[in-house]
Amino acid sequence: MSQWSQVQQLEIKFLEQVDQFYDDNFPMEIRHLLAQWIESQDWEAASNNEAMATILLQNLLIQVDEQLDRVSQEKNLLLIHNLKRIRKLLQGKYHGNPMHIAVIISNCLREERRILAAASMPVQGPLEKSLQSSVVSERQRNVEHKVSAIKNSAQMTDQDVKYLEDLQEEFDFRYKTIQSLEQSDKNSALIKQEMLALQAMLNTLDYKRKEVLSKIGRVIHEIDMLMSKRQQIACIGGPLHGGLDQLQNCFTLLAESLFQVRRQLEKLDELLTRLTYDGDPIPVQRPQLLEKVNFLLYNLFRNSFVVERQPCMPTHPQRPMVLKTLIQFTVKLRLLIKLPELNYQIRVKATIDKNVSTVSNRRFVLCGTHVKAMNMDESANGSLSVEFRHLQPKEMKSSAGSKGNEGPHMVTEELHSISFETQVCLYGLTINLETSSLPVVMISNVSQLPNAWASIIWYNLSTNDPQNLSFFNNPPAATLSQLLEVLSWQFSSYVGRGLNSEQLNMLAEKLMGQQVSYNEYQLSWAKFCKEHLPGKSFTFWVWLEAILDLIKKHILPLWIDGYVMGFVSKEKERILLKDKTPGTFLLRFSESNLGGITFTWVDQLENGDVTFHSVEPYNKGRLSALPFADILRDYKVIMADNVPENPLKYLYPDIPKDKAFGKHYSCQPNEVSKPSDGGGKGYVPSVFIPVSKILNDSTDPHSPSDLLPMSPSVYAVLREHLSPTVIETAV
DSSP, X not given: OOHHHHHHTSOHHHHHHHHHTOSTTSOHHHHHHTHHHHHTSOHHHHTTOHHHHHHHHHHHHHHHHHHHHHHHHHTOHHHHHHHHHHHHHHHHHHTTOHHHHHHHHHHHHHHHHHHHHHHHOSSOOXXXXXXXXXXXXXXXXXXXXXXXXHHHHHHHHHHHHHHHHHHHHHHHHHHHHHHTSOTTGGGSHHHHHHHHHHHHHHHHHHHHHHHHHHHHHHHHXXXXXXXXXXXXXXXXXXXXXXXXXXXXXXXXXXXXXXXXXXXXHHHHHHHHHHOOOTTOSHHHHHHHHHHHHHHHHHHHHHHHEEEEEEEEOTTOTTSTTEEETTSOEEEEEEESOOOGGGTTTOEEXXXXXXXXXXXXXXXXXXXXXXXXXXXXXXXXXXXXXXXEEEEEEXXXXXXXXXXXXXXXXXXXXXXXXXXXXXXXXXXXXXXXXXXXXXXXXXXXXXXXXXXXXXXXXXXXXXXXXXTOTTGGGSOOOEEHHHHHXXXXXXXXXXXXXXXXXXXXXXXXXXXXXXXXXXXXXEEOHHHHHTSBOTTOSSBHHHHHHHHHHHIIIIIHHHHHTTXXXXXOOHHXXXXXXXXXXXXXXXXXXOSSSTTOEEEEEEEEOTTSOEEEEEOOOBOHHHHHHSOHHHHHHHOEEEETTSOOBOOOOEETTTEEHHHHHGGGOSSOOOOOOOOOSSSTTOOOOOOEEOEEEEOTTOOSOOOOOOOEEOOHHHHHHHHHHSOHHHHHHHO
């Protein structure tokens, strides 16, 4: 089943998350129509290879053309129109930058895997549960109900103001009519009766003015109460960034209601200039109400100016908020008040370290286009937003003519801030808006990336303050349970599958060196990222980051399928394997080699004793030469006085090896063929076969030889003509 088919079977709450990252940059129609073809291409490799990206873009357009031919035969007018528009859009947008669409599609596929992994996880941590709980949905529905009620109240008050206006016009007409009469006519009984009627009408006007002002006051109070509960917007770019559409609906309705109330107060001011009297409530109450409305509008606009997507280098989409000098990054801002009058009217300026007194001695400037207008045309949902795509941070030289301290931890523990400012002018109001990204880490070398990302993790794990740039002057400890949950998120978002409780237990023991209570133990920043593991030359985080890189580049399909136990100690693996059928094996990550994976299998000696064999860990260099699934298929051991054989039979607990890994083999084993006599064209096909040697009198884990280039036909000839002892000697 294709990945897209799996996505379509998700629950609605997960489908809503998927919907958020498909827009005109990569329309969902193309993802749907070309699902299998898209998933069969290596978009991630193309995102760093312009020639490959150019070919993929051309092939993508060819695929769209083929779909156009198909739907043209079916006479599907709507789909024909959409595909023509999309083809024109893709060609125009990416013709000069094909790597950009490769980055976008790669990110979309990765996000799909993350969501699929989250949907399949049987147990979620407490924070994930809270993010997806029905309580949140119920609270959101209550907010939407209140906003709708406020909007209705403001519209009903409009009717009251109109009635008041009509009543005052009638009063004004009748009063001026009497004033125009001769003095002798004013003494008539009829006129005296009219004067009494006018007095009653004036009393009604006074009552209605007070009533309208009271209703306006209640609407303002309801808006004030609702806004006071939403002064802080959750970390944008996190798991629930899709909720911005709901926030936008609420913010827009509130803004429309406030502007409506403001117009009502202006209308009352017009009525005041035409008629006032002793005890008139308008001159007393209107200024206070207008001041409150303007104050609420200021706050509403300030809270609605948000960073929708945090700063991120397109080359490292899973590592947002880590920026490299002179490398472009993207960041997207959004105004959650969607009013047509503001389209292309708001120009946003980006700066870095605006408050220089709060950051380190290193100084940066932003190169590239740092002023852009917000518009509704670039977003698929029509939101008022702006995306900066070509900003580059550049470090300024210090007064001494050299750059700041760039030690391994000094740089990656310095936090900086990207600020954005603009001005909104609307209906006589001028509102200055400013917002900032979450703190970012500036690096000058890609080797600093792992530690920089660790800083971002620790900051967002340990504090709710969005702008504490001096955080690492004294970084607080974090609870182990929180950290383990976030580490599981790293695996689900980066490699498509999170960690289960057993894997997390192993990480906890590696961090603490013993069984501990997750909820009670406090872990220091130094122990997580700065202190070396006992007896090792690297830190816990460097070890874990190397494993993430190994999974991503070399064993991703096996990891997603759940066949890599990975995080299990040597002691625990022997407990798991000792009672299993000989030939049962499991896969685990090396604890002593960075970015290494090994397999251990159980065997039984002639006397019935159980023995275990672990192969020397495979690192990225060896896995680049031969896929890991093929290694498991072709692996051979040579016992003394015996012939080579594959000892790997069952993946723990009892899954036949070929059933588990068969679909990941690069090809089926070649049939053994003998050399041809035909000359140059009759080459014997060759493959790499990993071979190890085990001595019968040794029960210690062995060390394998390097991968040996041995073809099936050569191996067959050896078996036919040589004794096992000679084969062993040759190997």
